[in-house]
Amino acid sequence: MSDPINANPTIIDVSALPTRLSNTEEKSSRQQLLDRILALSLSSSDPELPLLTDESSEDEDDELEDTIDAQEVFDLISSISDPEHPLTLAQLAVVNLPDITVTHGNNKNELSEILIKITPTITHCSLATLIGLGIRVRLERSLPPRFRFRILIKEGTHQSENQVNKQLNDKERVAAACENDQLLSVVLQMLSTCK
Amino acid sequence: MKVIPHSISPHFFLRKPLAATLYTSLHPSDPPSTTNHSFPQPTMIELIKSIHAHTDKAWSVAPHQTLPLLASASSDKTSRIYKLSESQNFPQVATLADTHKRSVRAVSFKPQLLSLESDFIDLPALASGSFDATISIWGIEEPEEMDMIEEGTYEDEEGAVVNKEVELLTSPSNEWNLMALIEGHENEVKAVAWNWSGRYLASCSRDKTVWIWETDPETLEEFECVSVLSDHDQDIKHIVFHPLHNLLASSSYDDTIRLYNQDDDDDDWSCVAILNGHQGTVWCSAFEHPRAASAVDGRTRLVSASDDSTVRVWSSTSAVEVSKSGNTLPSSIKHGSADMEWVLDLTLPPVHKFAVYSVSWSNTSGRIASVGADGQIAVYKESADGWQVESTFQGAHGVHEINCVAWCKLASGEEILSTCGDDGHVNLWRL
Numbered sequence: 088m089s090d091p092i093n094a095n096p097t098i099i100d101v102s103a104l105p106t107r108l109s110n111t112e113e114k115s116s117r118q119q120l121l122d123r124i125l126a127l128s129l130s131s132s133d134p135e136l137p138l139l140t141d142e143s144s145e146d147e148d149d150e151l152e153d154t155i156d157a158q159e160v161f162d163l164i165s166s167i168s169d170p171e172h173p174l175t176l177a178q179l180a181v182v183n184l185p186d187i188t189v190t191h192g193n194n195k196n197e198l199s200e201i202l203i204k205i206t207p208t209i210t211h212c213s214l215a216t217l218i219g220l221g222i223r224v225r226l227e228r229s230l231p232p233r234f235r236f237r238i239l240i241k242e243g244t245h246q247s248e249n250q251v252n253k254q255l256n257d258k259e260r261v262a263a264a265c266e267n268d269q270l271l272s273v274v275l276q277m278l279s280t281c282k
Numbered sequence: 283m284k285v286i287p288h289s290i291s292p293h294f295f296l297r298k299p300l301a302a303t304l305y306t307s308l309h310p311s312d313p314p315s316t317t318n319h320s321f322p323q324p325t326m327i328e329l330i331k332s333i334h335a336h337t338d339k340a341w342s343v344a345p346h347q348t349l350p351l352l353a354s355a356s357s358d359k360t361s362r363i364y365k366l367s368e369s370q371n372f373p374q375v376a377t378l379a380d381t382h383k384r385s386v387r388a389v390s391f392k393p394q395l396l397s398l399e400s401d402f403i404d405l406p407a408l409a410s411g412s413f414d415a416t417i418s419i420w421g422i423e424e425p426e427e428m429d430m431i432e433e434g435t436y437e438d439e440e441g442a443v444v445n446k447e448v449e450l451l452t453s454p455s456n457e458w459n460l461m462a463l464i465e466g467h468e469n470e471v472k473a474v475a476w477n478w479s480g481r482y483l484a485s486c487s488r489d490k491t492v493w494i495w496e497t498d499p500e501t502l503e504e505f506e507c508v509s510v511l512s513d514h515d516q517d518i519k520h521i522v523f524h525p526l527h528n529l530l531a532s533s534s535y536d537d538t539i540r541l542y543n544q545d546d547d548d549d550d551w552s553c554v555a556i557l558n559g560h561q562g563t564v565w566c567s568a569f570e571h572p573r574a575a576s577a578v579d580g581r582t583r584l585v586s587a588s589d590d591s592t593v594r595v596w597s598s599t600s601a602v603e604v605s606k607s608g609n610t611l612p613s614s615i616k617h618g619s620a621d622m623e624w625v626l627d628l629t630l631p632p633v634h635k636f637a638v639y640s641v642s643w644s645n646t647s648g649r650i651a652s653v654g655a656d657g658q659i660a661v662y663k664e665s666a667d668g669w670q671v672e673s674t675f676q677g678a679h680g681v682h683e684i685n686c687v688a689w690c691k692l693a694s695g696e697e698i699l700s701t702c703g704d705d706g707h708v709n710l711w712r713l
Contacts, residue, residue: 196677198635198656232704233681235636235655257535257563257589258637258655258683259387259519262339262357263413263470263488266384 091171096179096208104165104177105184107158155230157187160201163229164222168280170214170273175280181205181218186241192233199234201226204241211246219255220264221277327659327675330698330710331372335362339385340702345690346391346406349452351375352690352700353408354708355386361410361420364708365452367693372710376458378420384413388473392480395499403428406451407461407502409483411471417464417485419502422456448693464505466493475530477523482508484530486518492532492542494551509551513540520566524582525645527602531584533564539586541622543602555622557596562589568643568650576648576664583627585650587638593630593652593662595669598622631671633660644689644697651699653684659701661713673713679703 161184165177176182186204203222207215219238226236238255240248254260264270336356345352350366361378392407407421428450450456468489475484480499486492494509517535524530528544530551539557544550570576570583577583583597600622636655643650649672650662657679663672678684682704690700699711 196681198681231681253535253563259472260488260517262385266357266413 092212092214093171093209096172096174098174099178099180101175101178105158106162106165155189155191155199155234157184157189160187160189160203160226163281164203164225166281167218167221167225168277170217170221170277176205176218176222179208181208182222195231195233197233200237201230201234202237202239204239206241206244210244215240215245215251216254217270217273217277219251220261220270221274223255223261224265224274225278225281326673326713327661327678327699328712330368330712333364333372333708333710334706335364335702335708336360336706338706339704340685340706340708341385342388342686343688343700343702343708344389344391345688345700346394348394349406349448350691350693351391351406351452352688352708353389353391353410354702355389355410356706357385358706359384359386359412361386361389361408362708363408363458365454365693366690366698366710367452369693373454375452375454375456376420378408378410378418378458378460381418381460381463382410382412382414382416384470386410386412387471390474390476392476392499392502393478395480402500403447404500408458409474409476411474411485413470415465415467415469415471415487417471417474417483418460419462419464419505420458421461421502422451422458425450425453425456452693461502462505464495466507467491472518473520473522475521475523477528477530478526482523482528484521484523486521486532488517490514490516490518492518492521492530494530508549511542511551511553513542513553514538519563522567522569524569524602525571529569529582529602531567531569533567533586535563537562537564537588539564539567539584539596541584541624543622554620555598555624557584557586557624557626559594559626560586560588560590560592562637564588565638566640568641570643570648571645574643574645574648576643582622584624585630585641585643587641587652587654589637591634591636591638591654592632593634593638593641593650593660595627595630595650596624597627598624600624628669630662630669633671633674634658639684640686640688642688642699646689646697649689651687651689653678653687653701655683657682657684657703659684659687659699659711661699675711678709678711679705679707 164182165175167176169176169179182205188202190200192199205219222238223236239252245251335354336358338357340354340356342355343352352364352366354362359382363375365373365375388411390409395404403424405422405424407419410418467487470488471485473486481496483495484492490512492511493507495505496508497505514534515536518532519535520533522531530542532540537560540553541555542551543554545552565587567584567586581597581599582602583595585593585595587593634654634656638652638654641650641652652660657677659675659678661672662669678701684701684703687699687701689697691697700708702708
């Protein structure tokens with residue numbers, strides 16, 4: 088690549104990023120706390136348990152899907168590499184946890200929506216479309232087909248916001264782009280750092 | 283602009299589907315019907331048959347005008363042709379493969395030719411447009427038994443009337459061959475459409491142009507580009523011809539629809555109207571057939587589907603120019619090449635939650651059907667009180683998006699709906 092478009096981006100330290108991937112300890116301590124609170128409860132049966140047993144018979148393999156929330160989506164896309172810097176999209180604050188919204192359908196036969204707003208490092212970033220495409224490909228390959236994705240440029244962070252938004256959410260153009268070997272190899276390169 | 287003629291060769295063969303993509307393997311071949319039986323549907327739409335036609339997204343379905351044939355197009359780079367015979371359980375008639383290097387985006391059958399000499403048999407032919415920027419033309423050779431059959435029909439064992447010619451022309455034993463590969467567009471071809479007489483084929487592309495190709499409708503030997511229309515500012519998603527006139531509508535990523543008419547004097551095509559109003563990409567449009575139950579003499583209507591999740595009906599009372607290629611409708615008055623006045627009649631009652639990808643206007647019952655990213659089929663009917671939603675069906679392709687809807691007719695003559703979706707299925711619906 089020739090001259091970088093943004094030569095001096097702001098970088099966030101990896102350890103400062105929100106994640107669920109490595110902090111199992113914190114989780115278990117939280118679980119311990121929850122257990123203790125539940126143990127104190129007067130009612131003998133956990134109010135959540137009947138619900139779980141009701142569904143478990145038919146939805147065993149859906150347990151994983153049920154955990155798909157903003158953090159899960161963030162974990163899927165935060166480690167995508169920037170096409171220009173040897174850094175991830177999270178390190179560059181292109182993707183941020185508060186800018187991810189997940190809206191679930193009532194059951195697994197209903198559609199769920201994921202809205203992601205990305206913040207390009209500079210307002211004339213010509214790579215914004217490529218970054219958005221990388222996020223879309225990553226999500227399409229990782230999540231079940233009932234999810235509908237909407238990837239937008241965060242308001243006021245790019246000079247051709249509407250243009251980029253329209254292109255990123257046109258399924259036909261995304262499909263055609265993914266058949267372009269050159270473009271796809273760049274995208275796969277970006278995704279190669281995903282955990 | 284180059285046309286590569288292909289001598290008819292029996293080189294294509296039935297191909298085993300390639301390894302399923304990751305996306306389909308996540309949800310292997312579950313028929314969409316089964317996922318929906320668990321919860322009630324306030325609907326009168328009933329699934330007749332779900333065909334797992336493709337190993338990747340199915341983009342387009344299109345019926346033959348008179349023969350009970352339905353073609354499909356897919357990202358698996360193939361097209362398939364099925365016979366719309368319920369008693370024969372919808373057999374596959376052909377797989378059209380090993381030609382396109384990228385997704386096949388659209389298919390369109392050549393219309394049935396009118397006023398032919400008595401000994402000429404009009405063979406079915408199909409045009410396919412691909413993301414590889416080319417258009418392929420497919421056809422069959424005249425079935426050998428054709429000269430031996432006598433005119434007319436007979437009754438089969440169950441007493442149903444069978445037309446021998448129709449049986450021969452729709453038989454899976456016919457070999458569908460590549461007749462021509464048409465090059466010219468710079469990049470992805472998004473749609474192909476024939477005019478009413480089969481003399482003109484139109485194609486549109488991301489290169490922002492519509493090309494009109496002229497051919498001999500009886501032989502389809504050569505396709506000569508007679509016009510390049512570059513009025514749109516962006517990617518053109520869809521084109522469609524009026525069923526009886528040389529009037530063409532193109533839908534675009536620039537949020538508009540444009541109408542083109544063929545000038546009477548010099549055969550040139552020119553833009554006669556721009557329809558503004560949609561708040562997003564226009565994905566598809568369809569003309570009302572002048573013989574549909576909903577039609578009124580002297581009025582031309584068009585329905586459009588958009589990314590803005592609306593379906594709109596537009597109308598014009600301007601006379602449509604009669605092309606000298608021979609079409610004569612009493613309601614059409616010849617006049618010079620003038621602009622057409624089009625107005626937005628109404629927006630159909632809202633049903634869809636996301637983008638509406640496809641719309642089809644029945645040329646008999648006059649009903650409109652639409653489908654889109656929300657996986658829903660909606661059917662609208664016009665009454666004295668205006669347009670109403672007649673029925674809807676949610677999850678018609680499971681949780682997948684539906685890319686195309688088309689009214690078609692079974693061999694029995696019954697009007698049904700066909701849809702195709704990201705699950706690679708072609709579904710057939712009874713109303």
